[in-house]
Amino acid sequence: MVSSRRAIVLVLTEKAVSVDSAADVVHAETVALPVPVVVRLTRYVRVPYTAQVPLSRRAVFARDGSSCVYCGGSATSIDHVVPRSRGGTHTWDNVVAACRRCNHAKADRSLAEMGWELPHPPRTPSGAAWRLLGARTVDPRWREWLGVPESVSA
Numbered sequence: 403m404v405s406s407r408r409a410i411v412l413v414l415t416e417k418a419v420s421v422d423s424a425a426d427v428v429h430a431e432t433v434a435l436p437v438p439v440v441v442r443l444t445r446y447v448r449v450p451y452t453a454q455v456p457l458s459r460r461a462v463f464a465r466d467g468s469s470c471v472y473c474g475g476s477a478t479s480i481d482h483v484v485p486r487s488r489g490g491t492h493t494w495d496n497v498v499a500a501c502r503r504c505n506h507a508k509a510d511r512s513l514a515e516m517g518w519e520l521p522h523p524p525r526t527p528s529g530a531a532w533r534l535l536g537a538r539t540v541d542p543r544w545r546e547w548l549g550v551p552e553s554v555s556a
């Protein structure tokens with residue numbers, strides 16, 4: 403993901419070709435170019451992505467489909483499966499999306515104490531689409547190229 407300015411430079415220097423462009427046109431010294439929205443690099447470049455997807459409320463909601471993992475209701479909060487007061491960590495494998503009611507009911511108790519089970523263990527998400535979660539805005543035209551889940555909103 404790069405800025406429009408960077409994408410324009412990449413296309414003008416022939417390091418990338420425009421695959422999809424906006425209605426806006428940028429005027430350089432000798433050329434007019436529709437602002438690229440999606441570009442394809444002309445040479446493969448290995449991008450040194452960080453291994454971990456940053457843990458955020460938005461990212462957890464996206465992973466869990468904005469649904470409470472306990473009851474399937476609409477999630478409004480983040481729950482630590484092993485409560486932080488009991489040494490639970492703020493990591494991908496210990497946080498889930500939860501509704502206010504379940505979060506409140508569970509409070510500082512463990513799943514065993516509640517007699518609750520998780521449908522599947524929480525995991526760290528992976529894949530290109532998850533990079534978008536760090537973006538302030540997500541252009542809808544990026545979705546088809548990255549397989550962004552519907553739950554990830556702009």
Ligand SMILES: [Zn+2]
Binds near residue numbers: 470472500501504505
């Ligand atoms: Zn719930």
